[in-house]
Structures are given as C-alpha cells and as structure tokens.
Amino acid sequence: MADYHVYFGIENLNLNATQKAQLVAALKALGPAAHPRPCMLNHWRFRLDNNAAIFEALFDETKITIQAFKNFLGTIFGISPSLISNTNTSLSFGGHSTLVVTFTYNAVNYLRVALFGYAGGWPIYEDSHLEVLGYLKLNQAAWEPIV
C-alpha cells in the first residue's frame, strides 16, 4: 500500500440524486484527515452541470482502485460489488496516460471514473496534473464559465 498525490475524476451517467450525493460524500471522505500541505488534503471541483467532479489529494491507492469504486457502488445500490462490471479505456489528455473506467450494473452505465495519469500504477504528481489539465482543456466549455 502506498499513498499518491494525484487527481481522479468522476462523471455521473445514471445515478439518481440521492445515489450521486452518497457517492460524492464517500469520495470527499478520502485522503488524510490532516496534513500541513493543503494540496494533500482532499479537495475537489465540480463541473458546471454539477454532474462530474475532480478530486485531488494524497490518496491511499487502495481506496481508489476499480474494486474500491465497485464497493462504493455496491453499498449505494445495496448489492454485491461483484454484480457491477467495468470496461476500461486508456486515453491521453496531457502527454501521459489516463485510465477511464465505466461501471455498469444490469446493463446500465452508472458511473465513469478517470484516474488521471494511471497506467497500471499511479504516476508522480506532475504526470497526473498534466493529465487533468489536458482533460480540462479538452472539456473547457463544460467546466469553465464564460466571463
């Protein structure tokens, strides 16, 4: 087990408002309870439509695995996590690799997770950061208001 200072993102595909709130609350609870560096404490931003979020912290890698997200969803749905399937895609937003995972239950896609910089293992902070910046740039209209 190791801790990594990285970013991950979630996008709600079909969770209802209560389920989404449960998931967000569970994700906000990740990361250290205290740290002298604010960047290591869990913090987040929401997409303009409030249906996606990006989290940054010093995460315990075991808490942000595919299985961990299945466990979150299993709790939310009140089912065994084994009933939740996933499909993985590797994308690049900022010169590195990001694992994008879609979680499905009963043939319905409920959640998409982007593990920024993840390529079989978590990278150094800078790689995860470049990936999240690249993602935001690619999706600027959805994340940044017009001023």
Added chain:
Amino acid sequence: MNASKLLLLSNLEYYLKIKQLFGSSIIAHWPLWEPGGSVAYDISGNRRNGAATGIDWGYPGIGDGHTTPYFDGATDYVNVYSASLAAAFNGSEGTVLIWPKVFNAGVWTDTFHHYICYFIVDANNYIKVMKYNTDTLLWVYVAGGVYKDVALAVTPTVFMCLGMTWNKANDRFRAFYNGLQTGVDKTGLGTWAGILSANQALLGAYNVTPALVWYGYLADGVLLNREATPAEMLKAAQV
C-alpha cells in the same frame, strides 16, 4: 518624501514597507508566506484571514526572503471572504495590490482565463484582475453595472506586481503593472452598491467551485480602503 525616508523604506522588509506606505488604510494583507496549514493569515492586524484550499506552500517568493504558494490551475484557491472583510471593503474607493507569477510560459497561451483576484457583490458590482485569453492581463472595475477595463499584452514568467485603484469621487479607475500605470484613467464610473458575496472574495479563482483557477504563484495580496497614489504604487512594486 525626503531622501532619508526613501532610503529607510528601501531597507524595510516588504511587508513593513506596505505597512509604512499605507498604514491604517490597509483592510487586509495576505502575504501568503505560510509554511503550512490551511489558513492564509491577514497580517494587517484586522485578522481577516483566508482559507487555503489545495494550494501548496513554500515556493520561491518575490525576493523579499519569503515564500509563496503554488496554485495548480485546476482545484486550488484562497477564500478570503469574512463578514469583517465584507464590512470593510470599499467599492467606491480602494486599492488592490497582488504579485502573481505564471507557472510557465505556456500559461499565457493555454486558452484558459485565470483569475488572480476577484471581489464581487453581484454581476453589477465587482473588481477583478485576471489573465484573459492569450498573452493578456485584464483589470476590471464594475460599479452599478458600468463596466470599465484595462487590458495589457504581456508574457512575463517572473513575478509581476499588479495593482488597481478606484475612486468614485474622483471618477477614475487605474490599473498598474509593476508600479506604473498602464492605460489611461478610466472615467465615468458607476455607483457601487452592495456588500461582498460570501462565495467570491477570492485569490486565485473565480469561485469556490472552483473555476478559472490561477496557474502559478501568488504573493502579497493587499486591499486598501483608499485610492493609492501612483507614487505609492511605484514604491509598493519595489521589493
């Protein structure tokens, strides 16, 4: 000011220079030099501390012997709102001073707007300093729905001292870049109304979502309740 007093100012630590220049006119001064923690302390004596989210302390500063925090351009900001700040903020006359530095040259061309500081009541009353579009800094003063701005095309990768002053009675808004006024006096100001919004008195972002996050470093955010003179702004830009 005589030569001996000028010499005295030049030998002061920067934060003391600010104190000596502006004294009781300082509403808040957030040097952002903390070694750690989630509080951005106001050293004006008014205790209008800010809350730091996501930033990383301890990066090389403006040359005053202190450090500055890093903002990641994605999730970081300092929320300096307090009821005390809202009560003290003077939208009819005041000054903002802040030292930003972009993370690298690419920030100037990254297509994002990056907010440096933002103090807003509503869409009709706000001030802001930001990196706008490509290679441009933008200073904005809006009061009573009357929009005034100054833009400057620059691309430095070192710390800049940015300032703006506004004075309804004298009917002028001025922008300052490294101590010198940029552009002309903007006149025809509207009438400021309302008190600051709790969610948008910020250093380094547009809101607490956060959106339009600064990407780089920020130091020494200063707010005054009066219009600083050009001579004072020049001195305040010298470490």
